[in-house]
Amino acid sequence: MINHVIRFGPAVEAARSTGAPIVALESTIISHGLPRPANLTVAKEIEATVRQAGAVPATIGMIAGEIVVxxxxxxxxxxxxxDDVVKLSVRDLAPAAAARADGATTVAATSAIAARAGISVFATxxxxGVHRGAGTTFDESADLTALSRLPIAIVCAGVKSILDVGATLERLETLGVSVVGYGTRRFPGFYLTDAGYxxxxxxGDPAAVAEIIRAARGHEVHTGALIVANPLPSAEQLDPALxxxxxxxxxxxxxxxxxTGKDVxxxxxxxxxxxxxxxxxxxxVRIILRNADLAARIAAAL
Structure with a gap:
């Protein structure tokens, strides 16, 4: 029988024992989000960016049924x-573990594992979010409900612009998920600097974000996630018309x-x-590297 416990990499285990800052990183961007061979190159760059900004990277995934942080x-x-890596949301973790699968964790699964491991900051x-046409299909990412119950700060460039951004923000409000713009009062749209909301x-800086996290911990009232929406500079966004x-x-x-579904x-x-x-x-690539840098600086400020 396989030992169904979370395994920590040596660097992460050492950081946990000393209280050094750690940043959680997802693995679906490696297996499903980027084309080969750029995916491996970028994965290494993300981890290097976290280290350079003063934190320990903790890329999370599943190897032969074992969750690894x-x-x-x-x-x-x-x-x-x-070619056989399974895309794992929270609901898939136990079946995949029992099947001894290799798996890459989504935002929802990475957040859940990171929170379980005591990691406070996650970069993606x-x-x-809510998919276009969800009023008919009910297609909504598990990220949203997961974030409603996980005490973790997630640095991101908003939600993917391929989604219904307005409906996603409404759902986040309903679910009690805090959203803070980093240096902005406008919600970014992933490829786009401004999604229009x-x-x-x-x-305005990592210390201010860290103070928000401390306030949530101190109050012990809000138990959901904090979304730190970090927009691309307008000069670096994808051309809006394109x-x-x-x-x-x-x-x-x-x-x-x-x-349909998770293939969308x-x-x-x-x-x-x-x-x-x-x-x-x-x-x-610019998005994830900028977010990794900011997440590491927030973790260090904590």
Whole structure:
């Protein structure tokens, strides 16, 4: 029988014992979010960025049924190169463990594992949310309900612009998830600097974000996540006209090909990469590296 416990990588275990700052990182961006061979290169760059900003990276995934917090280089390479890596949300963790599967954790699963491991800060690219047409399909990411009950700060570039951003913000409000703009009172749209929605709160530096986290801990009233929405500078965003055209084409492709559920996001991201001739990939990489840097500085400020 397999020992169903969380395994910590040596660097993460050492950081836990000394109280050093740790930043959780997801693994779906490695296995499902970026094309090969860029996925492995970027995974290494993300971890290096966290280290350079003063924290210990903890990339989370599953190897042969074992949840690992702090995958080593060989394990990350395996998830990057294998065709048999399962995309794991929270509900999939136990079945995948029992099947001794190799798996990459989504935002929801990474957040849940990180919170269980006592890690306070998580860096990702963009959150999942309410899909377009969800009033008919009821298609909504498990990220949202997971964030309503997990005490973790998530640094992201908003929610993916392929989603219904307005409906996602409404759901986050209903679920009691705090949203703070980093240096802005406008909600970013992943590839786009501004998704077109105002925010009630903002923070201007890592220390201010850390103080919000401390306030939540001290009150012991709000038990959900804190979303730190970190927009790309406008000069670095994907051209909005190109974005809108490619998104419209991608949404038409979804309907034509009958793509639904958890296959929607990988399909659209792949379409963006192809249709923008790699421009969206460049933007995606800038997003995650900026978020990794900010998350590490927030963790250090804590």
């Amino acid at each position: 702090g995958l080593d280089e060989a394990e990350i390479a395996h998830l990057a190169d294998s 690219g963009g959150l999942g 105002d925010l009630d709160w903002s923070a 974005h809108d055209r490619v998104l419209a084409e991608g949404l038409a492709g979804l309907e034509r090909d009958g793509i 996001t990988p399909y659209l991201l792949s379409h963006f990469h192809t249709a923008t001739e790699g421009k969206s990939l460049d933007v995606n």
